[in-house]
Amino acid sequence: MRAYLRTYWLLARAGFRRQATYRMALAAGIFTNSVFGVVRASILVGAVTGAGAAVAGYDALAVSSYAWWGQVLLGSVSMWGWSEVADRVRTGDIAADFLRPVPPYLTYLAVDLGRAALALLARGAPMLLIGALYSGITFATGAVEWVLGLTAVALAVAVGFLGNYLVNCAAFWLVEIRGLLMAYSVVATLLAGLYVPVHWFPEWLRIVAAATPFPSLIQTPIDILSGYAAGPAAVRAVAVQVGWVLALGVAGALATAAGRRRLEVQGG
Amino acid sequence: MSVEPVRPVSASGPVSAPIVAVEGLTRVFRRRGAPALTAVDAMTFRIAPGEAVGYIGANGAGKSTTIKMLTGILAPTSGTARTVGLDPMRDRRELARRVGVVFGQRSQLWWDLPLRESFDLLAAIHRLDRLRATRRTGQLVELLDLGPTLAQPVRSLSLGQRMRAEVAAALLHEPELVILDEPTIGLDVLSKARLREFLIQTRREHGTTLLLTTHDMGDIERLCDRVLVVDHGRLAFDGTLAGLAGTVGARRVLVVDLDRPSEPLHGIPHTQWLGAEGEGVRQRLAFDPADTTAAAVLAAVSERVTLRDLSIEEPDIEDVVRRIYSASS
Numbered sequence: 001m002r003a004y005l006r007t008y009w010l011l012a013r014a015g016f017r018r019q020a021t022y023r024m025a026l027a028a029g030i031f032t033n034s035v036f037g038v039v040r041a042s043i044l045v046g047a048v049t050g051a052g053a054a055v056a057g058y059d060a061l062a063v064s065s066y067a068w069w070g071q072v073l074l075g076s077v078s079m080w081g082w083s084e085v086a087d088r089v090r091t092g093d094i095a096a097d098f099l100r101p102v103p104p105y106l107t108y109l110a111v112d113l114g115r116a117a118l119a120l121l122a123r124g125a126p127m128l129l130i131g132a133l134y135s136g137i138t139f140a141t142g143a144v145e146w147v148l149g150l151t152a153v154a155l156a157v158a159v160g161f162l163g164n165y166l167v168n169c170a171a172f173w174l175v176e177i178r179g180l181l182m183a184y185s186v187v188a189t190l191l192a193g194l195y196v197p198v199h200w201f202p203e204w205l206r207i208v209a210a211a212t213p214f215p216s217l218i219q220t221p222i223d224i225l226s227g228y229a230a231g232p233a234a235v236r237a238v239a240v241q242v243g244w245v246l247a248l249g250v251a252g253a254l255a256t257a258a259g260r261r262r263l264e265v266q267g268g
Numbered sequence: 269m270s271v272e273p274v275r276p277v278s279a280s281g282p283v284s285a286p287i288v289a290v291e292g293l294t295r296v297f298r299r300r301g302a303p304a305l306t307a308v309d310a311m312t313f314r315i316a317p318g319e320a321v322g323y324i325g326a327n328g329a330g331k332s333t334t335i336k337m338l339t340g341i342l343a344p345t346s347g348t349a350r351t352v353g354l355d356p357m358r359d360r361r362e363l364a365r366r367v368g369v370v371f372g373q374r375s376q377l378w379w380d381l382p383l384r385e386s387f388d389l390l391a392a393i394h395r396l397d398r399l400r401a402t403r404r405t406g407q408l409v410e411l412l413d414l415g416p417t418l419a420q421p422v423r424s425l426s427l428g429q430r431m432r433a434e435v436a437a438a439l440l441h442e443p444e445l446v447i448l449d450e451p452t453i454g455l456d457v458l459s460k461a462r463l464r465e466f467l468i469q470t471r472r473e474h475g476t477t478l479l480l481t482t483h484d485m486g487d488i489e490r491l492c493d494r495v496l497v498v499d500h501g502r503l504a505f506d507g508t509l510a511g512l513a514g515t516v517g518a519r520r521v522l523v524v525d526l527d528r529p530s531e532p533l534h535g536i537p538h539t540q541w542l543g544a545e546g547e548g549v550r551q552r553l554a555f556d557p558a559d560t561t562a563a564a565v566l567a568a569v570s571e572r573v574t575l576r577d578l579s580i581e582e583p584d585i586e587d588v589v590r591r592i593y594s595a596s597s
Contacts, residue, residue, distance in 0.1 A: 003395045010392040018380050021421075095341045096376040100393050101364040107393075261343045261357070264297065265336060 007102065008110040015114025020122075029075055029123045034130050037071035041135045044196070056199040062228065065138040066197055068131025069222040073153065075119035077160040077217050078112065079188040081181040086171035092265035105252040109161050116157040140227045148234045149225035155241035159216045162248035163188065169252070172259030193219035213244040285353060287445050287477050288315040288338060292347035295333050295501075307333040309501035310347065317444070320471060320478040322492035322509075326589050330501040331481040335449050338479075339369050352445055365394065368438035372450035375430070376437050377422040383433055384418040387440060394441035401440075408436040411466050428459030435463060439470065446470075448480040452487055464490045485582050497592055504592050512588065521581040522553045522565055527574040536568045 019026075044063040048055050058066065085108065088094040097104040131137040140149050167184045170177050189195065191214035198209050198219045209215050220237045223229035229237055293311040298304045308330040315321050325331050336342035337349050340356030340363055349356055352366045377386040387408075391401035409415050412432040417425055425433060431451065439446060446467075452460045468491065470476050482488060488495060488509055495512050497505035505512060521542065524533075529547035533539075538560035542552040555565050562580055569575065 003397075007392040007395065010389055014378060014381060014385060014389055017385070018378070021380055093374050095336070095371060096374050098341050098360060099339060099364055099367075099369045099376065100390075101361040102393050103361075260341075260360075263342065265341055 008106065011107055011110035012114035012117070015111035015116075016118045017114075018111075019115045019118040026122050029119075030126050033071050033074060033123055033127055036074075037068055037127055037131060038134060040070065040195075041067040041131070045135055056197070057228070058197060058199070061136045061138060062226070063197070064131070064135035065226045066222055066228075068127055068135075068137045069226050070194055070218055071127040071131065072120070072124040072225075073156065073218055073221055074194075075123035076116035076153065077156045077192075077221075078116075078164055079160055079185055079192060079194070079217060081178075081185045082161075082164045083168060083177070083181055084108070085165060085168035086177050086181070089168075089171040089259070089263070090175075094263065095265045098260060098263075103253065103256065105162070105165050105249075105256055108165065109158060112161040113154065113157055116154075120153065138226050140225050140230065142230065145224055145227065145230050145234055148238055149221060152221040152224050152234075152238050152241060155238065155245055156217050156221045158245045159213050159241060159248060160188075162245065162252050163213055163217075165252050166248060166255055169255035169259050172255075172262045188214050188217065191215065192217040193222070197222075213248060216241045216244050284317055286314040286350075287317045287319075287352055288313075288479065289350040290314070290334070290338070290347070291349075293334065293337060293344055293349050294346045295330075295337060295342065296345045306501050308337070308344075308498075311498070311501065311503055313496060313503060313506060315477065315479060317477055318471075318475045319494055320492045321480070322488040322495045323479060323481045323498065324483075324488065324495060324589060325481075325498035325504075329498045329589075331498055332449060333501075334498070335369075335447055335479075335481060339363070339367065339447060365441065366444055368441065368443035368446045370431075370434050370438045370446075370448045370451050372431070372434075372448075372453045375422070375434065377430070377433060379423050380421055382419050383414065383422055383425065386422060386433070386437060390437055390440050396441060404440055404442065405436075408439060411469065412436050413462065428455050431455060431459065432463060432466075435466070442474065443476070445477045445479065448478070448482075450481055450483065452482065452484050460484070460486065467491055485588070489582075497589060499589070499592065512592075519554045519556050520562070522555065522562060522569075523550065523579045523581060524553070524569055524573075524575055525550050525577040527576050530573050533569060533572065536565060539565055 041064050044067050045060050048058060048060050048063050054062070085094065085104070088097065094104070097107065100107070128137060140146055163184075167177065167181055170180055174180070191198070191209040191212055193209075193215060198206060198215050201209060220241055223237060224234045290311050290313050293308055294306065295308040296304050296306050307328075311330075311334060323331055323334070333342065337344050338351045338356060340351075340360040343357055351363055354363045354366075356363055376390075377383065378389065387405045388401070391405065396404065409418065412435065414429070414433060414436060417429050417433065422430065422433065435448075435451065448467075452463060455463065464487065467478060471478060478491065480487065480491065492509065495505065495507065495509050496503060497512070522539075526549055529549050530551070531548060532541055532544055533551050533553060534541050536553060539553040539555045542554050544551045553565060553569070555562070566575075566578070
């Protein structure tokens with residue numbers, strides 16, 4: 001078991017370091033995140049102020065907090081058409097992954113968790129400061145909520161990765177999946193609550209969102225870390241995330257096994 | 269020409285289980301708007317532990333397709349492949365622990381991390397304990413002269429350095445079978461020599477079984493004691509290199525640079541004049557080592573013209589294979 005964990009720990013560490021080597025990209029990411037955060041916070045706060053009262057439990061501070069926590073998570077939780085596995089299927093480099101005595105989706109998940117950890121520290125944390133200075137941000141109050149909140153971030157990263165991975169697996173059957181990835185991105189970011197909180201959705205869309213893993217990506221960790229959800233509600237939300245990780249993990253394993261039978265690596 | 273029967277594994281001692289056993293192995297690619305392509309067609313052969321086998325054939329003959337089926341990357345259409353006694357599709361992970369594979373054109377290294385980290389990661393993936401990982405990495409780094417490159421990101425390595433690193437990566441877990449697909453493609457003479465020397469040593473010390481595809485006759489001559497030739501997905505020859513050369517004649521080509529433009533060097537005994545460049549300053553003569561020697565050809569040439577430089581071209585694998593094809597058709 002220890003050797004098993006060490007394997008994935010080292011892979012995660014490699015993901016962390018690999019990301020850390022791209023310093024300029026990090027700096028650019030912080031800048032973009034800040035600008036995007038200012039725009040989002042301004043619009044959301046404006047909407048609540050314009051309404052003249054709290055909307056679905058969000059007053060101006062709560063919705064500002066929502067926007068900025070979203071910026072914290074943005075770089076870590078992948079929803080933006082990650083296509084490494086699909087590219088490797090297309091080029092045939094996926095063969096190298098199948099020549100290792102580990103399941104490829106767990107290997108990539110570990111690397112992605114490492115990448116996400118670096119993004120959270122380097123790109124996410126500065127957003128807390130900028131958010132607090134610009135329009136205000138709230139934090140979870142209890143120690144339990146913090147533990148749950150950070151767990152929720154890790155699970156959000158895992159759900160995000162596994163969702164992306166499943167879409168990537170379509171490359172075993174389809175020649176070109178860029179369109180699919182783009183559609184996935186649009187649906188995922190919307191239903192995750194990246195633009196407006198899921199709690200603001202009309203009833204029917206809330207039901208649709210709840211049936212997907214997407215609210216687990218953004219809405220859940222924000223709810224807990226900002227103090228919007230606490231106690232049993234927070235525990236329930238994390239349990240839902242765990243459920244999605246397991247479901248998507250099994251789906252990923254099945255898709256990989258089925259895809260491997262379909263795989264036709266061309267050339268040398 | 270017929271396929272030679274599978275050779276006995278060992279003249280003395282008990283016959284051990286084959287490390288690779290292929291039985292009626294077939295792979296058909298169905299292509300949209302084109303007839304189905306049978307890349308590997310009812311292939312049958314066995315490889316005994318400790319053998320070094322060269323697997324050669326023209327481009328598209330089915331070499332890589334076979335290798336992919338042996339390593340669990342490609343599902344056979346019919347027939348069976350057993351590698352180290354395992355079913356490659358079903359037992360992929362167990363297979364990966366016992367077999368090392370180098371695909372010359374695909375990397376198993378982490379592109380943007382220092383080379384050292386790729387070795388650390390692979391050691392972890394293969395669950396080598398720290399002591400064994402350190403010892404083995406040190407060994408490979410020394411033998412393959414990778415020390416100066418360990419701190420460099422893989423993307424900045426030269427092709428020769430990267431290929432040596434790929435081989436080290438594939439051998440880190442001390443596999444009993446090493447499969448190399450075009451391991452020396454694109455390498456300079458020195459890098460090739462170094463890599464071959466390493467493989468010879470590995471085999472001598474660990475009894476590792478080697479299976480390699482190549483376009484380089486030198487690889488076969490230096491490394492292999494058995495040659496399989498594949499043609500249109502079928503086995504066209506199975507035997508020793510000497511047997512192969514004996515069958516098709518391993519013609520060499522003498523290239524001579526002369527001191528001045530000269531008449532074509534027709535009529536040199538046991539040679540065939542292939543052509544000239546630069547109004548006859550450079551001329552090419554083919555000869556079969558079975559009929560004459562390079563020295564005799566050279567002496568005959570020197571009687572007629574003054575040499576400035578010379579080189580001998582080894583038989584090209586494509587050429588040898590082409591002759592097999594024409595001999596078998």
